[in-house]
Amino acid sequence: MYGITGYSNGYHQNQQQHSSEEKRGGGRRRRGGRRSRHPPGFRVSDHHHHHYNNDDDDDKQEQKAPPPCTDFDMAYFHSYAHVGIHEEMIKDRVRTDTYRAAIMEHQSFIEGKVVMDVGCGTGILSIFCAQAGAKRVYAVDASDIALQANEVVKANNLAEKIIVLHGRVEDVEIDEEVDVIISEWMGYMLLYESMLGSVITARDRWLKHGGLILPSNATLYMAPITHPDRYNDSIEFWRNVYGIDMSAMLQLAKQCAFEEPCVETITGENVLTWPHVVKHVDCYTIQHDELESVSTRYKFQSMMRAPLHGFAFWFDVEFNGPTNSPTNNHIPSLLTGASNNNHIDGIQKKKRANPNEALVLSTAPEDPPTHWQQTLIYFYDPIEVEQDQIIEGSLTLSQSKENRRFMNIHLEYSSGGRSYVKESVMR
Numbered sequence: 001m002y003g004i005t006g007y008s009n010g011y012h013q014n015q016q017q018h019s020s021e022e023k024r025g026g027g028r029r030r031r032g033g034r035r036s037r038h039p040p041g042f043r044v045s046d047h048h049h050h051h052y053n054n055d056d057d058d059d060k061q062e063q064k065a066p067p068p069c070t071d072f073d074m075a076y077f078h079s080y081a082h083v084g085i086h087e088e089m090i091k092d093r094v095r096t097d098t099y100r101a102a103i104m105e106h107q108s109f110i111e112g113k114v115v116m117d118v119g120c121g122t123g124i125l126s127i128f129c130a131q132a133g134a135k136r137v138y139a140v141d142a143s144d145i146a147l148q149a150n151e152v153v154k155a156n157n158l159a160e161k162i163i164v165l166h167g168r169v170e171d172v173e174i175d176e177e178v179d180v181i182i183s184e185w186m187g188y189m190l191l192y193e194s195m196l197g198s199v200i201t202a203r204d205r206w207l208k209h210g211g212l213i214l215p216s217n218a219t220l221y222m223a224p225i226t227h228p229d230r231y232n233d234s235i236e237f238w239r240n241v242y243g244i245d246m247s248a249m250l251q252l253a254k255q256c257a258f259e260e261p262c263v264e265t266i267t268g269e270n271v272l273t274w275p276h277v278v279k280h281v282d283c284y285t286i287q288h289d290e291l292e293s294v295s296t297r298y299k300f301q302s303m304m305r306a307p308l309h310g311f312a313f314w315f316d317v318e319f320n321g322p323t324n325s326p327t328n329n330h331i332p333s334l335l336t337g338a339s340n341n342n343h344i345d346g347i348q349k350k351k352r353a354n355p356n357e358a359l360v361l362s363t364a365p366e367d368p369p370t371h372w373q374q375t376l377i378y379f380y381d382p383i384e385v386e387q388d389q390i391i392e393g394s395l396t397l398s399q400s401k402e403n404r405r406f407m408n409i410h411l412e413y414s415s416g417g418r419s420y421v422k423e424s425v426m427r
């Protein structure tokens with residue numbers, strides 16, 4: 001885990017799994033911050049600009065001006081220039097193997113086609129697509145990691161097929177439409193980082209009608225959790241330190257440990273109920289304005305008696321073809337209100353009982369761990385809940401006005417007749 005450039009981060013990770021540098025950090029990010037050496041849309045290999053040509057598509061001609069590339073964005077891209085972040089992602093075998101499997105599963109669609117890799121990083125997904133028989137791959141990245149990607153492409157004799165473009169997907173220009181968009185855009189709590197907006201931009205600029213988007217859809221879940229070990233380790237610990245009563249430290253310890261979301265690994269045993277679907281994203285249809293703010297109401301019934309310490313969040317993504325998009329199977333949680341606390345969406349499908357079901361990359365507590373782990377929002381004080389006790393409330397996730405890559409979290413919860421509000425920022 002790495003901190004977004006130049007900003008204090010403030011959330012905490014599973015300390016057993018991360019280096020000391022990582023413990024300071026924020027998202028999948030590193031510190032830094034300087035301007036790119038190249039103008040937007042620079043083709044790394046031959047220094048040519050490619051021109052966007054969409055004469056045959058009126059909708060696509062009406063593109064709005066791209067959002068400005070802010071200093072926050074520059075810092076964000078700079079954070080991706082470090083090798084460590086790519087090493088961590090590539091070594092996450094659950095992530096990388098699932099992407100490769102998804103590409104191979106759609107090989108018959110990809111063969112002979114034009115692909116765009118939105119945020120290519122080191123170029124690994126572009127190379128998988130070339131190996132799957134893509135005719136041409138546009139590998140786009142605004143980070144200086146694009147320079148490395150270009151070297152990797154050349155070293156693998158793929159320069160004829162993979163065109164590395166060093167620039168924002170919002171700014172680069174290519175002179176054809178694409179059949180496939182692939183991207184690994186998911187941040188913590190799915191939406192942190194706000195990279196999905198760039199996939200939408202690429203889709204609206206270049207994807208052919210009937211084209212393929214990988215992943216095709218994503219679902220963010222939440223569930224109440226109990227985690228006595230974590231609470232005791234960070235908070236109760238202060239009650240007796242080498243025989244000294246340090247309870248005076250309790251308030252500060254709670255503030256420091258739980259003010260902001262924590263990225264940690266929990267297990268299925270920590271989870272008190274079936275999860276609630278916070279947001280379903282269909283990558284074929286989602287629009288920018290849906291991402292500015294996501295709200296849901298939830299209602300859980302605890303399956304056991306336990307101290308309730310907070311909520312866990314995780315996501316999964318599926319790799320469906322364009323005709324198999326499950327849009328119609330999903331009703332946005334906003335519309336269903338508190339009632340969609342069920343395990344129909346996503347939960348059953350991800351077990352993939354037969355190969356006709358979508359391939360799923362899951363970051364759920366009961367599934368093999370990934371570098372995303374789970375995101376936890378802890379309460380300052382636990383709530384003792386009985387079996388069948390109701391835990392209900394609402395959640396709003398919104399892009400920070402200050403920096404749209406940060407996420408404001410407004411959580412309301414009540415149980416046992418008492419109500420609480422917790423505001424936090426993921427930065």
Ligand SMILES: C[S@@+](CC[C@H](N)C(=O)[O-])C[C@H]1O[C@@H](n2cnc3c(N)ncnc32)[C@H](O)[C@@H]1O
Nearest residue numbers: 080119120121140141142143167168169184198
């Ligand atoms: C999570 S990494 C994935 C890297 C690579 N695809 C992989 O799977 O290993 C996301 C990459 O997208 C790039 N990126 C994010 N937003 C972008 C944008 N709007 N335009 C171009 N690149 C972007 C980042 O610089 C980063 O290298």
